[in-house]
Each structure stands twice: as structure tokens, then as C-alpha cells.
Amino acid sequence: xxxxxxxxxxxxxxxxxxxxxxxxxxxxxxxxxxxxxxxxxxxxxxxxxxxxxxxxxxxxxxxxxxxxxxxxxxxxxxxxxxxxxxxxxxxxxxxxxxxxxxxxxxxxxxxxxxxxxxxxxxxxxxxxxxxxxxxxxxxxxxxxxxxxxxxxxxxxxxxxxxxxxxxxxxxxxxxxxxxxxxxxxxxx
Ligand SMILES: [Zn+2]
Ligand SMILES: [Zn+2]
Numbered sequence: 621x622x623x624x625x626x627x628x629x630x631x632x633x634x635x636x637x638x639x640x641x642x643x644x645x646x647x648x649x650x651x652x653x654x655x656x657x658x659x660x661x662x663x664x665x666x667x668x669x670x671x672x673x674x675x676x677x678x679x680x681x682x683x684x685x686x687x688x689x690x691x692x693x694x695x696x697x698x699x700x701x702x703x704x705x706x707x708x709x710x711x712x713x714x715x716x717x718x719x720x721x722x723x724x725x726x727x728x729x730x731x732x733x734x735x736x737x738x739x740x741x742x743x744x745x746x747x748x749x750x751x752x753x754x755x756x757x758x759x760x761x762x763x764x765x766x767x768x769x770x771x772x773x774x775x776x777x778x779x780x781x782x783x784x785x786x787x788x789x790x791x792x793x794x795x796x797x798x799x800x801x802x803x804x805x806x807x808x
Contacts, residue, residue, distance in 0.1 A: 659683025690774030713742035
């Protein structure tokens with residue numbers, strides 16, 4: 621979805637569009653958690669402008685198919701998520717970056733993180749393509765360890781049986797080292 625900056629009036633604009641299944645699939649293929657597109661994605665965005673900064677608030681619904689990270693059962697998911705972005709003109713963005721870098725040099729903080737800057741992205745020219753940002757946000761929103769249901773028992777680590785179908789009787793107890801000492805204590 622391309623938006624011409626000049627078309628964004630004071631009241632803001634609303635844009636809705638659909639990503640076809642193939643496009644969504646191409647995005648999620650880049651993820652390691654095994655998601656595939658089972659349908660397309662629907663996007664609803666509110667776009668506002670203040671000076672040269674563009675604010676995007678979007679709601680996305682993506683049709684996905686995956687695999688339970690515990691029992692490997694197939695999962696069909698209609699994943700809804702929302703994101704907000706501030707698009708800053710590239711020249712302003714670079715300036716800000718160098719100021720931030722200077723700040724950091726003066727006050728070095730280990731692992732310092734500026735949440736306000738985190739959701740800012742640079743744009744160039746008059747026409748902003750929202751697709752790269754959408755792609756990034758979809759990838760960020762994919763559950764890394766999806767489960768087929770809350771409390772899925774997973775597979776037996778010994779025999780591989782799906783424990784949701786019942787116990788297999790294997791001894792999966794791993795002795796807890798914290799109790800090892802206690803076991804030696806004789807009760808008198
Ligand atoms: Zn499961
Ligand atoms: Zn077992």
C-alpha cells in the first residue's frame with residue numbers, strides 16, 4: 621500500500637486493503653516457527669500527519685496455519701494484531717540518529733533502549749510504501765511457540781506418544797538436584 625504524503629489531510633485518512641495468500645505466505649516463510657498462510661491478511665489503517673511526520677495505526681488479521689510447538693498438531697489461526705508506527709522524513713531521522721549517538725557517547729548506558737525511538741522508521745520522498753513495515757510487523761507478531769490449546773501436554777520425551785491422548789506409562793521424572801540432599805536425610 622502506497623500513500624502519498626500530500627493526500628493525508630488534517631483529519632487523517634483511513635485505508636483498508638487485503639494481502640493475498642501468496643503475499644502473506646512470502647512474508648511468513650521468512651520466519652523460523654513454521655507458519656504458513658492459510659488465507660490472506662486484512663489490514664485497516666488510520667494515517668495521520670503532523671508537519672512531515674506520518675503516524676500509522678493499523679489493525680491486521682492474518683489467516684495462518686502452523687504446528688503446535690509441543691505436540692506438533694496442526695493449528696489454524698486467525699491472528700489479529702495491531703501496531704503503531706511513526707514515519708519520520710529521512711533527513712530528520714538521520715539528524716536524530718546522530719544526536720542519539722552523541723548522547724550515548726556522553727552517557728554510555730549498557731543496553732540502553734529508547735522506546736520512543738523504537739517504533740520510528742524513516743521514509744523518503746512523497747510516497748510512502750507501507751508494505752515493508754507491514755512485513756516487519758507481521759513477523760514480529762507471529763507467536764514463536766504456538767500451542768494447539770492452553771495446557772497442551774505435548775509429546776512423551778521417552779516414547780514420543782501424544783500425551784493429550786493419554787498417559788503412556790514412561791518414567792519421565794528427572795531427579796531435581798535440590799531434593800537429592802534431602803533424600804539422604806533419615807527420618808527418625
Ligand atoms: Zn499441542
Ligand atoms: Zn512415553
